[in-house]
Every structure is written in C-alpha cells, then in structure tokens.
Amino acid sequence: MLEQMHDLSGKVAIVTGGSRGIGRAICLALAEAGADILLNYSRSDKEADKVKKEVEKFGRKCVTVRANVGNFQQAQGLGKAVMSHFGKVDILVNNAGINRDRTLKRMTFEQWNEVIQTNLSSVFNCTKAVIDPLSERGGVIISISSIIGEMGNLGQCNYASTKAGIIGFTKTMARELAKSNIRVNAIAPGFVETDMLGTVPEDIRDQIKKEIALGRFGTPEEIAMSVVYLCSTAAGWITGVTLRINGGHYI
Numbered sequence: 001m002l003e004q005m006h007d008l009s010g011k012v013a014i015v016t017g018g019s020r021g022i023g024r025a026i027c028l029a030l031a032e033a034g035a036d037i038l039l040n041y042s043r044s045d046k047e048a049d050k051v052k053k054e055v056e057k058f059g060r061k062c063v064t065v066r067a068n069v070g071n072f073q074q075a076q077g078l079g080k081a082v083m084s085h086f087g088k089v090d091i092l093v094n095n096a097g098i099n100r101d102r103t104l105k106r107m108t109f110e111q112w113n114e115v116i117q118t119n120l121s122s123v124f125n126c127t128k129a130v131i132d133p134l135s136e137r138g139g140v141i142i143s144i145s146s147i148i149g150e151m152g153n154l155g156q157c158n159y160a161s162t163k164a165g166i167i168g169f170t171k172t173m174a175r176e177l178a179k180s181n182i183r184v185n186a187i188a189p190g191f192v193e194t195d196m197l198g199t200v201p202e203d204i205r206d207q208i209k210k211e212i213a214l215g216r217f218g219t220p221e222e223i224a225m226s227v228v229y230l231c232s233t234a235a236g237w238i239t240g241v242t243l244r245i246n247g248g249h250y251i
C-alpha cells in the first residue's frame with residue numbers, strides 16, 4: 001500500500017529551475033515515482049538537456065522549456081507549453097531561485113529587484129500560469145522556501161524577504177485553493193550542496209556546518225524525496241505547511 005501511495009504514474013509535473021541542483025533532483029525523483037516532467041530553466045541549455053535524458057531513462061517524457069520565470073509573460077508560456085505537450089498538469093514545483101548577496105548599504109536596487117522577481121514574483125507568475133487547468137482536476141503546488149526566510153541572514157535581505165514571502169503565499173493559496181482540491185505547501189531547506197552553496201566563502205561554510213546538529217550539509221536528493229511525499233496521496237491531508245528540512249540547524 002505504501003508503494004502505491006507514492007506512485008505518481010500518469011501525473012504531469014512542472015519543475016522550475018530543473019536544470020541543476022535541487023530542481024534537477026526533484027525532476028529525477030518525480031520521474032522515478034512515475035511523473036512526466038516539464039523542465040524549466042533560464043540559461044543552462046546543456047544541463048537541462050542532460051536532465052531530460054536522465055528523466056527519459058525512467059521511461060518518462062520530459063519537455064524542456066527555457067524561460068525566465070521572473071517575467072510574467074514568459075511564465076505564462078509554461079502553462080501553454082504544458083497543455084500543448086501533455087494536455088494537463090497535476091503538479092507545480094516552484095523551485096527556481098537565485099541569490100545576489102550584499103549588505104543593505106551595498107545592495108543596489110537591481111540586485112534587490114532581480115531576486116524579488118526571480119524567487120518570489122515567479123511563484124505568483126507560475127501559479128497564475130497553471131491555475132485554470134489545475135483547478136479543473138485538483139493537484140499540488142510546492143514552493144521551495146529556505147531556512148533563511150525564517151532566520152534572516154547577513155547580506156541576504158533580498159533573498160530572506162522572498163523566502164519569507166513564499167511562506168505567506170503558500171498559506172494564503174492553501175486557503176484559497178482547497179475548494180478546488182489543490183494542496184499548497186512549502187519546503188524550507190537548510191544549507192544544501194549545490195552551485196548556490198558554492199557561492200558562499202569556504203570559511204563561512206565551515207562555520208555554518210558547525211551550527212548544523214547533524215554536522216553536514218543536505219543533499220539535493222534529501223529535499224527531492226520530500227517533494228515526492230508531498231505530491232503523493234500519503235500527504236493527502238497536508239496543506240498550508242512549511243516543511244523544514246535542515247539537519248537540525250533551526251529547531
């Protein structure tokens with residue numbers, strides 16, 4: 001029965017920022033669970049193509065769509081693409097994100113705005129893009145927040161604001177969309193080994209590791225497993241939550 005509950009065969013999932021890091025792991029985990037994937041990314045053509053081939057090894061269909069999800073019009077294109085390639089959508093994973101770290105004094109408006117558009121406006125844009133087809137059949141929306149949205153962090157007022165914003169958006173959508181049988185949840189990872197973590201200087205990484213109860217960074221796969229769970233019928237009564245996965249960094 002457990003296996004059956006986690007089976008996503010026949011489902012269609014959009015994963016934003018699916019070409020690298022956590023998004024790549026989410027694409028592969030959803031595909032392994034049986035879902036077909038619309039993989040969005042903004043620049044990394046080669047990486048997206050590689051993930052497409054990895055998804056296809058699970059016998060699943062994968063369509064890659066290059067689009068800046070921070071741009072409203074481009075994000076609407078994802079909704080159109082999913083309908084033309086798959087004829088439906090069951091799952092939206094808002095994962096795409098960037099950081100442009102500076103203290104407030106040094107941060108330009110452009111650095112503030114780029115992160116707000118990419119990390120937070122994208123969640124609005126992509127949810128709008130799929131809301132009509134999703135409402136017809138019911139489904140699942142998962143957005144990737146961050147431990148930083150709850151803790152704050154030096155040099156990340158832009159990033160922290162977006163990740164806290166995702167939690168407010170998630171709770172509101174959970175209330176608005178429950179009647180359409182759409183469950184809406186967020187995941188707030190701690191520090192995970194990806195290119196993004198690579199932008200943090202090594203001495204600070206060592207310091208952060210000491211603050212994590214389990215003494216190590218997370219893996220993208222450890223986040224992806226929870227995405228599969230939240231998409232599955234095993235999580236059928238879970239909506240409006242933010243699942244913290246951080247090795248005991250923030251308890």
Ligand code: NAP
Nearest residue numbers: 017019020021022041042043044069096097191192194196
């Ligand atoms: P990553 O390795 O840097 O990958 C980011 C992904 O987002 C890439 O696929 C990238 O595609 C895509 N992307 C960036 N800007 C985009 C845009 N405007 N439109 C569409 N796609 C875009 O990052 P990650 O560490 O896997 O992070 C994934 C998510 O988890 C982010 O929301 C991040 O904030 C969150 N998170 C990460 C950590 C961590 O420690 N790594 C912790 C907490 C939360 P291109 O290469 O094509 O631009």
